Amino acid sequence: MEKNNEFMESVSKAIPYCALRQDTQYPELIVPAGKLHEAAEVLKNYKEHPFDYLVSLTAVDHLEKFTMVYHLESTHTHTMIVLKADLEDRDKAKIDTVSDLWITAEFHEREVFDLFGIRFNNHPDLRRFFLEDDYGYPLRKDFKDEVNIIEYPN
Amino acid sequence: MILDIYSFSTLTSSIDNSLHNMMSPWMATLTEFVLVGIVFLLFYALLGLFLVYLERKVCAVIQNRIGPNRVGRWGIFQTFADFIKLLMKELITIKHADKFLFNLAPFIVIIASFMAMAALPFAKGLQAIDFNIGIFYVIAVSSLGVVGILIAGWSSNSKYSLIGAMRSGAQIISYELSVGLSLLAIVIFSGSMQLSTIVESQADGWWIFKGHIPAFIAFVLYLITATAEINRGPFDLAEAESELTAGFHTEYSGIKFAFFFLAEYMNMFIVSAIAATLFLGGWMPFHIGGWEGFNQIMDYIPSILWFFGKTFVVIYIIMWFKWTFPRLRIDQMLNLEWKYLLPLNLMNTVIISFVVLMGLYFK
Amino acid sequence: MSEETVEKKIILKEEDDYIVNMGPQHPSTHGVLRLEVCLSGETVNYMIPHIGYIHRGIEKMAESDTYKQVIHLTDRMDYLSSHINNEAVCLAVEEALGVEVPERVQYIRAILDELTRIASHNLWWSAFGMDLGALTTFFYGMRDREKILSIFEESFGSRLLHSFNTPGGLLHDVHPDFRKHTLEYVKYFRKKLPDYKNLLTDNVIFHNRTIGIGVMDKKMAINYGVTGPSGRGSGFSCDIRKAAPYGIYDKVKFKEILYHEGDSFARYKVRMDEMVESLNILEQLVDNMPEEGGFTAKMKPVIKLPEGEYYQRVETARGELGVYIVSKGAKYPYRIKFRSPNFSNLFVLNTLSKGGIIADLVAICGSLDLVIPDIDR
Numbered sequence: 001m002e003k004n005n006e007f008m009e010s011v012s013k014a015i016p017y018c019a020l021r022q023d024t025q026y027p028e029l030i031v032p033a034g035k036l037h038e039a040a041e042v043l044k045n046y047k048e049h050p051f052d053y054l055v056s057l058t059a060v061d062h063l064e065k066f067t068m069v070y071h072l073e074s075t076h077t078h079t080m081i082v083l084k085a086d087l088e089d090r091d092k093a094k095i096d097t098v099s100d101l102w103i104t105a106e107f108h109e110r111e112v113f114d115l116f117g118i119r120f121n122n123h124p125d126l127r128r129f130f131l132e133d134d135y136g137y138p139l140r141k142d143f144k145d146e147v148n149i150i151e152y153p154n
Numbered sequence: 155m156i157l158d159i160y161s162f163s164t165l166t167s168s169i170d171n172s173l174h175n176m177m178s179p180w181m182a183t184l185t186e187f188v189l190v191g192i193v194f195l196l197f198y199a200l201l202g203l204f205l206v207y208l209e210r211k212v213c214a215v216i217q218n219r220i221g222p223n224r225v226g227r228w229g230i231f232q233t234f235a236d237f238i239k240l241l242m243k244e245l246i247t248i249k250h251a252d253k254f255l256f257n258l259a260p261f262i263v264i265i266a267s268f269m270a271m272a273a274l275p276f277a278k279g280l281q282a283i284d285f286n287i288g289i290f291y292v293i294a295v296s297s298l299g300v301v302g303i304l305i306a307g308w309s310s311n312s313k314y315s316l317i318g319a320m321r322s323g324a325q326i327i328s329y330e331l332s333v334g335l336s337l338l339a340i341v342i343f344s345g346s347m348q349l350s351t352i353v354e355s356q357a358d359g360w361w362i363f364k365g366h367i368p369a370f371i372a373f374v375l376y377l378i379t380a381t382a383e384i385n386r387g388p389f390d391l392a393e394a395e396s397e398l399t400a401g402f403h404t405e406y407s408g409i410k411f412a413f414f415f416l417a418e419y420m421n422m423f424i425v426s427a428i429a430a431t432l433f434l435g436g437w438m439p440f441h442i443g444g445w446e447g448f449n450q451i452m453d454y455i456p457s458i459l460w461f462f463g464k465t466f467v468v469i470y471i472i473m474w475f476k477w478t479f480p481r482l483r484i485d486q487m488l489n490l491e492w493k494y495l496l497p498l499n500l501m502n503t504v505i506i507s508f509v510v511l512m513g514l515y516f517k
Numbered sequence: 518m519s520e521e522t523v524e525k526k527i528i529l530k531e532e533d534d535y536i537v538n539m540g541p542q543h544p545s546t547h548g549v550l551r552l553e554v555c556l557s558g559e560t561v562n563y564m565i566p567h568i569g570y571i572h573r574g575i576e577k578m579a580e581s582d583t584y585k586q587v588i589h590l591t592d593r594m595d596y597l598s599s600h601i602n603n604e605a606v607c608l609a610v611e612e613a614l615g616v617e618v619p620e621r622v623q624y625i626r627a628i629l630d631e632l633t634r635i636a637s638h639n640l641w642w643s644a645f646g647m648d649l650g651a652l653t654t655f656f657y658g659m660r661d662r663e664k665i666l667s668i669f670e671e672s673f674g675s676r677l678l679h680s681f682n683t684p685g686g687l688l689h690d691v692h693p694d695f696r697k698h699t700l701e702y703v704k705y706f707r708k709k710l711p712d713y714k715n716l717l718t719d720n721v722i723f724h725n726r727t728i729g730i731g732v733m734d735k736k737m738a739i740n741y742g743v744t745g746p747s748g749r750g751s752g753f754s755c756d757i758r759k760a761a762p763y764g765i766y767d768k769v770k771f772k773e774i775l776y777h778e779g780d781s782f783a784r785y786k787v788r789m790d791e792m793v794e795s796l797n798i799l800e801q802l803v804d805n806m807p808e809e810g811g812f813t814a815k816m817k818p819v820i821k822l823p824e825g826e827y828y829q830r831v832e833t834a835r836g837e838l839g840v841y842i843v844s845k846g847a848k849y850p851y852r853i854k855f856r857s858p859n860f861s862n863l864f865v866l867n868t869l870s871k872g873g874i875i876a877d878l879v880a881i882c883g884s885l886d887l888v889i890p891d892i893d894r
Contacts, residue, residue, distance in 0.1 A: 056841060058854040130569030480651035
């Protein structure tokens with residue numbers, strides 16, 4: 001635990017603009033969307049145990065905003081950390097790609113683009129993945145499928 | 155000699171005589187052509203069906219299965235049922251395919267294998283044509299099949315077919331050399347290219363025993379290269395189903411597909427029959443020089459049984475290859491031929507020439 | 518709309534490239550994966566994977582299902598390790614609720630996990646042999662997998678998609694003969710392993726086809742997020758059972774199989790050794806499995822997760838499965854995300870197969886052991 005605190009301190013020193021949460025399952029870093037790439041780069045090149053493995057990349061639609069969620073792991077110590085960034089503008093949601101840091105992000109980002117319509121700046125190959133170009137973004141909470149309407153009593 | 159009681163020459167010559175008595179000589183020859191043709195067609199179709207059945211049973215045994223067992227006893231009519239099904243299926247014509255070549259290809263393949271059958275000595279006195287260059291003829295004719303395969307691949311207008319045909323072309327042309335060279339071993343030993351002479355030269359022992367080590371090496375090399383030559387076993391790259399779905403016959407359906415299928419099995423029979431004839435004595439019973447009693451007992455087994463017995467042993471070995479080995483890669487296969495098998499074959503040929511020259515084999 | 522979504526036209530292929538379509542119906546892609554392969558002769562220039570042929574929107578569906586219903590959806594992702602997928606959701610829910618699961622349940626879950634793993638590797642072995650043209654492997658692998666499926670059938674009545682886990686424990690108790698039959702199976706399979714070795718592992722042609730083919734170094738495996746046996750073949754220590762133990766795994770002695778060559782043969786060897794290791798785990802677990810203790814913890818009939826975010830990682834037969842649940846306190850998950858192993862594993866295929874020939878592409882694709890429904894979800 002002590003080591004963990006040390007780690008968190010050094011992280012908050014390296015990324016001064018982040019908000020830290022430690023009461024969750026994994027420590028969380030919440031950064032502004034514009035600075036996400038910068039923070040990700042710091043974590044990727046973190047000196048003691050670089051977070052070289054992007055476990056999962058996804059987004060959550062909170063109706064008033066999108067939250068990008070990055071689960072990172074250091075393969076040296078198996079430490080997990082969660083990186084989050086909020087995107088306020090739903091219609092023109094944009095964030096920097098991290099596919100230059102972790103190649104696997106390229107495909108996870110394509111999936112997020114496909115299902116949420118979040119665009120990634122500088123992404124090398126941003127095409128729809130599963131769905132067609134004119135299909136909506138199904139994982140948005142306000143998505144309505146006009147063709148196959150299945151409404152659950154919620 | 156006891157051998158003569160099983161000889162077919164009395165039967166064939168009596169048919170020949172009675173035909174000549176009945177009609178003019180050219181008419182008799184024509185009738186003989188037709189008769190032999192019909193017999194071969196029947197034999198070809200029935201043997202093809204039987205080989206398919208055999209393959210299914212052999213692979214079932216190797217794979218812990220029962221195999222076909224519903225149509226007829228032990229499923230022996232299964233392949234007949236399949237054949238009827240194939241006959242009734244629609245012949246799908248492909249858009250933008252070269253129609254003439256597309257329809258021609260299966261016939262070239264099947265004719266090539268059909269022609270090779272003519273020179274095989276099935277039993278004593280049972281051989282359609284006894285060429286004095288029998289082996290040469292068989293090699294020449296059987297390699298015509300690759301033309302059909304290339305045409306099939308090209309005319310199907312399918313990328314899978316084209317890659318399959320190209321693979322097949324590269325493969326057959328390369329392995330043709332080694333097949334020829336390994337057969338040359340026996341030609342050197344027996345001093346003849348005539349199949350009947352070669353069989354008779356093995357009356358006191360088969361070449362694989364008389365020729366000891368070099369002949370055995372030639373036999374093994376022949377088995378490997380012949381398997382490659384007929385696109386089977388670990389060398390079935392032309393129709394590698396996990397890579398090219400079905401290779402050169404992807405686009406064929408119905409009876410045209412059946413032709414390719416049948417030709418593949420008959421080619422297997424032909425290469426096995428050649429192996430049996432050249433290395434294992436053909437229809438000649440198993441004889442050991444000097445053991446008169448033993449040789450006489452062996453003579454009581456009809457020569458046609460000897461021939462088919464030996465052929466099916468070789469066929470079984472070729473099937474065994476197919477169902478146990480993974481498939482080679484195209485570059486590995488060509489490496490194997492050009493870097494290993496061909497030099498080995500050339501060396502073996504030189505050694506055999508030396509052995510024959512010095513008389514170092516069992517006579 | 519289309520101009521809007523795709524900002525710039527990405528040129529993937531040139532006009533005169535020789536493109537061969539492998540799939541969506543192709544024997545070696547094991548499902549509806551479509552690979553557009555550009556060839557020059559036999560050499561693969563590049564390869565574009567197209568997925569989404571069986572995208573069912575499991576993540577969207579799960580947003581209107583209760584947690585118990587979500588479990589049934591997870592079966593349909595990686596259908597060969599359905600039990601482990603179930604467990605991921607169950608563990609996430611249990612941790613969120615703070616439920617202590619009886620030890621017996623943890624033992625049974627782990628036994629089933631390992632049986633699932635062996636069954637999955639068995640099927641992979643069968644299919645991998647077929648990819649390389651050794652058709653007989655299929656029947657040997659399926660024969661041994663059948664025994665495991667019989668054990669499953671006996672206890673849960675289903676063979677492939679048995680949603681047997683439920684938050685808090687199991688649906689019902691296992692069959693009385695479960696322990697006996699599992700032990701019998703372990704003995705049986707140990708005897709059958711030499712067959713596997715003789716038929717494929719020691720074959721020279723097989724060595725030629727796999728050794729040095731599709732080499733992926735450790736850095737690349739981590740960068741691409743390739744986990745499971747495929748990652749461990751490159752020396753990437755990514756076994757969640759060791760890294761973040763769940764269930765009973767911290768009490769079991771086993772070693773993580775690591776090979777450092779990173780080629781197709783290393784990936785093959787990892788899986789073969791993992792089957793032996795799973796047998797060792799099974800022996801330990803079956804011997805120590807408590808007879809008493811029930812099959813479920815006390816759970817409320819309607820499960821509502823407290824507000825928050827939960828992430829659970831488990832090791833399926835193909836790699837790391839992550840379940841990320843965002844709850845807003847309702848009985849439905851607000852958002853559920855499955856980080857599926859095959860999704861990440863697939864995309865290394867392009868890099869690995871570049872410059873090889875078609876036959877290599879098939880061998881690499883087989884050695885990565887892809888299950889397509891898991892990619893599409």
